[in-house]
Amino acid sequence: xxxxxxxxxxxxxxxxxxxxxxxxxxxxxxxxxxxxxxxxxxxxxxxxxxxxxxxxxxxxxxxxxxxxxxxxxxxxxxxxxxxxxxxxxxxxxxxxxxxxxxxxxxxxxxxxxxxxxxxxxxxxxxxxxxxxxxxxxxxxxxxxxxxxxxxxxxxxxxxxxxxxxxxxxxxxxxxxxxxxxxxxxxxxxxxxxxxxxxxxxxxxxxxxxxxxxxxxxxxxxxxxxxxxxxxxxxxxxxxxxxxxxxxxxxxxxxxxxxxxxxxxxxxxxxxxxxxxxxxxxxxxxxxxxxxxxxxxxxxxxxxxxxxxxxxxxxxxxxxxxxxxxxxxxxxxxxxxxxxxxxxxxxxxxxxxxxxxxxxxxxxxxxxxxxxxxxxxxxxxxxxxxxxxxxxxxxxxxxxxxxxxxxxxxxxxxxxxxxxxxxxxxxxxxxxxxxxxxxxxxxxxxxxxxxxxxxxxxxxxxxxxxxxxxxxxxxxxxxxxxxxxxxxxxxxxxxxxxxxxxxxxxxxxxxxxxxxxxxxxxxxxxxxxxxxxxxxxxxxxxxxxxxxxxxxxxxxxxxxxxxxxxxxxxxxxxxxxxxxxxxxxxxxxxxxxxxxxxxxxxxxxxxxxxxxxxxxxxxxxxxxxxxxxxxxxxxxxxxxxxxxxxxxxxxxxxxxxxxxxxxxxxxxxxxxxxxxxxxxxxxxxxxxxxxxxxxxxxxxxxxxxxxxxxxxxxxxxxxxxxxxxxxxxxxxxxxxxxxxxxxxxxxxxxxxxxxxxxxxxxxxxxxxxxxxxxxxxxxxxxxxxxxxxxxxxxxxxxxxxxxxxxxxxxxxxxxxx
Amino acid sequence: xxxxxxxxxxxxxxxxxxxxxxxxxxxxxxxxxxxxxxxxxxxxxxxxxxxxxxxxxxxxxxxxxxxxxxxxxxxxxxxxxxxxxxxxxxxxxxxxxxxxxxxxxxxxxxxxxxxxxxxxxxxxxxxxxxxxxxxxxxxxxxxxxxxxxxxxxxxxxxxxxx
Ligand code: FES
Ligand code: FES
Numbered sequence: 001x002x003x004x005x006x007x008x009x010x011x012x013x014x015x016x017x018x019x020x021x022x023x024x025x026x027x028x029x030x031x032x033x034x035x036x037x038x039x040x041x042x043x044x045x046x047x048x049x050x051x052x053x054x055x056x057x058x059x060x061x062x063x064x065x066x067x068x069x070x071x072x073x074x075x076x077x078x079x080x081x082x083x084x085x086x087x088x089x090x091x092x093x094x095x096x097x098x099x100x101x102x103x104x105x106x107x108x109x110x111x112x113x114x115x116x117x118x119x120x121x122x123x124x125x126x127x128x129x130x131x132x133x134x135x136x137x138x139x140x141x142x143x144x145x146x147x148x149x150x151x152x153x154x155x156x157x158x159x160x161x162x163x164x165x166x167x168x169x170x171x172x173x174x175x176x177x178x179x180x181x182x183x184x185x186x187x188x189x190x191x192x193x194x195x196x197x198x199x200x201x202x203x204x205x206x207x208x209x210x211x212x213x214x215x216x217x218x219x220x221x222x223x224x225x226x227x228x229x230x231x232x233x234x235x236x237x238x239x240x241x242x243x244x245x246x247x248x249x250x251x252x253x254x255x256x257x258x259x260x261x262x263x264x265x266x267x268x269x270x271x272x273x274x275x276x277x278x279x280x281x282x283x284x285x286x287x288x289x290x291x292x293x294x295x296x297x298x299x300x301x302x303x304x305x306x307x308x309x310x311x312x313x314x315x316x317x318x319x320x321x322x323x324x325x326x327x328x329x330x331x332x333x334x335x336x337x338x339x340x341x342x343x344x345x346x347x348x349x350x351x352x353x354x355x356x357x358x359x360x361x362x363x364x365x366x367x368x369x370x371x372x373x374x375x376x377x378x379x380x381x382x383x384x385x386x387x388x389x390x391x392x393x394x395x396x397x398x399x400x401x402x403x404x405x406x407x408x409x410x411x412x413x414x415x416x417x418x419x420x421x422x423x424x425x426x427x428x429x430x431x432x433x434x435x436x437x438x439x440x441x442x443x444x445x446x447x448x449x450x451x452x453x454x455x456x457x458x459x460x461x462x463x464x465x466x467x468x469x470x471x472x473x474x475x476x477x478x479x480x481x482x483x484x485x486x487x488x489x490x491x492x493x494x495x496x497x498x499x500x501x502x503x504x505x506x507x508x509x510x511x512x513x514x515x516x517x518x519x520x521x522x523x524x525x526x527x528x529x530x531x532x533x534x535x536x537x538x539x540x541x542x543x544x545x546x547x548x549x550x551x552x553x554x555x556x557x558x559x560x561x562x563x564x565x566x567x568x569x570x571x572x573x574x575x576x577x578x579x580x581x582x583x584x585x586x587x588x589x590x591x592x593x594x595x596x597x598x599x600x601x602x603x604x605x606x607x608x609x610x611x612x613x614x615x616x617x618x619x620x621x622x623x624x625x626x627x628x629x630x631x632x633x634x635x636x637x638x639x640x641x642x643x644x645x646x647x648x649x650x651x652x653x654x655x656x657x658x659x660x661x662x663x664x665x666x667x668x669x670x671x672x673x674x675x676x677x678x679x680x681x682x683x684x685x686x687x688x689x690x691x692x693x694x695x696x697x698x699x700x701x702x703x704x705x706x707x708x709x710x711x712x713x714x715x716x717x718x719x720x721x722x723x724x725x726x727x728x729x730x731x732x733x734x735x736x737x738x739x740x741x742x743x744x745x746x747x748x749x750x751x752x753x754x755x756x757x758x759x760x761x762x763x764x765x766x767x768x769x770x771x772x773x774x775x776x777x778x779x780x781x782x783x784x785x786x787x788x789x790x791x792x793x794x795x796x797x798x799x800x801x802x803x804x805x806x807x808x809x810x811x812x813x814x815x816x
Numbered sequence: 817x818x819x820x821x822x823x824x825x826x827x828x829x830x831x832x833x834x835x836x837x838x839x840x841x842x843x844x845x846x847x848x849x850x851x852x853x854x855x856x857x858x859x860x861x862x863x864x865x866x867x868x869x870x871x872x873x874x875x876x877x878x879x880x881x882x883x884x885x886x887x888x889x890x891x892x893x894x895x896x897x898x899x900x901x902x903x904x905x906x907x908x909x910x911x912x913x914x915x916x917x918x919x920x921x922x923x924x925x926x927x928x929x930x931x932x933x934x935x936x937x938x939x940x941x942x943x944x945x946x947x948x949x950x951x952x953x954x955x956x957x958x959x960x961x962x963x964x965x966x967x968x969x970x971x972x973x974x975x976x977x978x
Contacts, residue, residue: 706956
């Protein structure tokens with residue numbers, strides 16, 4: 001059970017403190033975007049494309065415009081007049097607007113927006129708009145979109161469907177291939193398209209101020225705030241003319257809400273056209289068909305190995321499917337993991353031949369685990385294949401190739417600097433917790449009685465707090481070296497702490513949480529630093545670009561809170577404490593270094609009875625500022641913008657430390673497959689995490705549980721599926737199968753703690769956690785179950801009908 | 817479109833309003849009554865976030881028209897805490913990390929409350945079944961299930977003490 005918030009303690013960090021955000025959320029007093037009120041607020045509804053690929057010959061909105069209550073209809077033509085195409089992360093001249101201009105490239109793409117007095121009327125009006133489409137052939141498979149010369153080209157001016165292509169070569173794979181005893185291949189792997197579908201969908205409200213030519217936008221956008229300048233460019237305003245406000249509560253995000261910004265832009269345009277404040281609340285169908293999802297990927301992996309199981313090198317060929325337009329931050333799915341491409345393994349030679357491709361599917365972007373579940377699905381299937389081909393145990397092959405505990409900080413061939421870890425210890429703990437040997441015996445017995453039982457093992461290096469430089473690996477070293485190019489580098493975040501005249505602390509962070517409990521974690525950290533009870537520390541997460549000290553890397557993404565957010569706020573609190581001690585020193589007639597804080601008092605170290613309340617120090621700083629010791633400013637406040645020195649631009653060999661802390665995950669899973677139905681049941685699931693120092697173990701456990709279920713869902717249930725004509729098949733929660741409490745498997749969690757030397761508290765991010773391992777461990781376990789039948793597992797999700805089909809095909813061949 | 821008069825009891829108080837026949841109860845509660853604790857996550861009956869009690873029965877307010885609620889008594893998440901004190905169920909969610917973003921929470925609480933009114937001592941499986949019509953994308957459900965089981969224990973303790 002969690003600790004209460006009023007008691008004082010020596011250390012709050014490390015304890016499962018009850019969350020300070022919960023009472024308001026439990027009583028229905030949260031403030032989400034749809035709860036905000038603006039005077040004369042109007043509502044928008046969006047008309048969307050029913051075609052995967054079509055030319056728009058004309059739009060007749062006259063009937064819609066005539067409907068009482070409708071105040072305006074915005075079409076692509078107007079959007080193209082009032083905004084520029086969004087800036088992209090690639091050189092391909094793709095023109096991507098917040099609404100289709102001339103052509104639609106996926107089902108669900110916005111075609112027009114109706115603004116009306118309420119949503120009901122706006123939707124009625126959408127039904128009255130007549131659009132004349134000329135349907136075109138579509139392409140959905142990313143490999144086909146590149147390699148098949150008959151595939152339709154989506155963007156004629158680009159000339160191909162390739163948005164980005166790079167070959168990255170680290171070490172020398174030719175040498176590794178020459179020295180290998182064996183080359184191991186995965187064949188064609190397919191990672192599916194799915195998304196975390198937060199229960200609250202996208203939401204945006206916008207207002208236009210014609211006097212100042214400025215926009216204000218409220219949204220459940222959670223960063224990265226690099227999208228602020230991106231939107232300014234699109235809207236053609238300088239950055240002081242666009243104000244973003246994020247309310248205190250967001251109903252889940254998981255990266256998906258990073259991609260709400262095109263809709264924020266669209267609502268800004270609607271507000272400008274109608275001269276009214278306009279709100280749009282996405283409905284579930286819209287969310288599934290056209291918000292954002294993880295990136296589906298086709299990949300081929302090969303490894304050069306020695307007979308003893310040593311992996312010498314790996315080659316990957318990758319086709320990422322970014323949908324109709326390459327929306328920023330894509331092609332980041334290819335590059336987010338640059339520093340940890342080689343995962344937990346020691347091999348030094350690596351070649352990545354990778355394409356970001358545009359097809360007639362919906363657009364992709366950050367989704368919890370971004371770039372890592374795709375990477376580790378391939379890599380971990382490859383390592384299993386190494387074990388199969390050499391007749392070794394899958395755990396043994398991994399243990400043989402892990403980076404040893406003594407090697408940290410360890411620089412990977414692609415430039416990552418793994419801060420800390422003990423990978424073998426973590427894997428062994430996972431194997432012990434799962435009773436791996438016993439599990440294998442059970443498997444043997446199960447097989448003997450005709451059952452299909454499989455055991456999977458998977459590992460992942462879990463990167464947090466991305467260095468924004470990684471995205472520039474999409475450019476060649478020559479492009480990055482061009483004159484006038486400003487290299488991107490950094491992962492900064494701001495923390496502000498002040499003590500008010502009554503001695504209570506107020507803190508602000510720019511980490512726009514969506515359920516991760518940042519208010520609680522910050523309270524714990526600051527209470528420790530300032531010697532207070534956490535009930536005396538107030539945390540404000542509501543964000544406003546006009547009143548906050550922020551940076552373009554601010555926000556909640558890439559699990560960055562526990563790494564950089566926590567470091568920033570702890571540093572700010574230490575600066576405040578330093579000042580508190582300086583003010584207290586003359587009162588207690590000692591030097592500041594002889595003082596410390598506890599129980600809301602400053603006391604003399606060694607004689608705690610000599611003390612002065614922090615309230616008294618605060619009183620002096622605010623009420624009696626002129627009498628402060630010389631050289632001290634009034635008040636008690638500090639702001640720290642924390643950054644990491646390793647967050648440098650990529651070098652000329654494309655090496656970059658793409659994240660600033662790297663946790664570790666080791667998982668073991670046991671599954672049983674029902675041969676009659678093809679249903680996969682998870683019998684055992686052990687997950688061991690190393691997230692460095694745990695700030696609040698209860699919150700970490702919640703993150704792991706939630707992340708694991710997202711990963712399992714992608715592996716077994718959820719898929720944003722399309723038919724051959726590009727029609728979307730999963731437009732409701734009846735078709736897109738999110739697991740319920742009945743499907744959630746029992747999960748056992750273990751921890752290994754290797755504090756990060758690079759963060760103030762030793763903590764690392766933990767928000768993405770098992771999202772990146774679960775698909776791999778599920779696939780490996782199913783593959784193990786089906787191996788006796790000679791069935792390979794090369795794609796997800798392994799839904800019952802897919803498993804059943806594989807079993808039937810094999811039966812037909814007479815194997816099973 | 818013509819408007820209909822609706823008069824109902826909401827969390828013990830009388831409310832009178834007007835709505836088109838097609839207005840969803842979820843929208844009526846949020847927009848007309850002004851109680852925003854009830855959340856809308858799908859509007860097609862699959863996520864459970866919008867669940868409220870109508871005359872004591874848990875109902876999806878997104879699948880109900882406001883006019884259907886005329887003359888009824890509705891309880892929403894705002895009714896659970898009394899006199900500024902969390903209910904035992906809410907306390908249990910707080911102590912056991914039964915929520916993260918809080919968006920599914922109102923519906924979860926109503927469904928859990930309904931279960932515990934009917935079944936004082938549910939098994940884990942019964943709890944899972946009771947909330948199987950409610951989606952939570954944050955927690956993986958584990959801590960929600962623990963919270964509801966803990967609430968049942970609390971309520972049993974309170975019943976014994978009384
Ligand atoms: S909003 Fe009513 S069930 Fe989802
Ligand atoms: S707590 Fe976020 S959806 Fe359940």
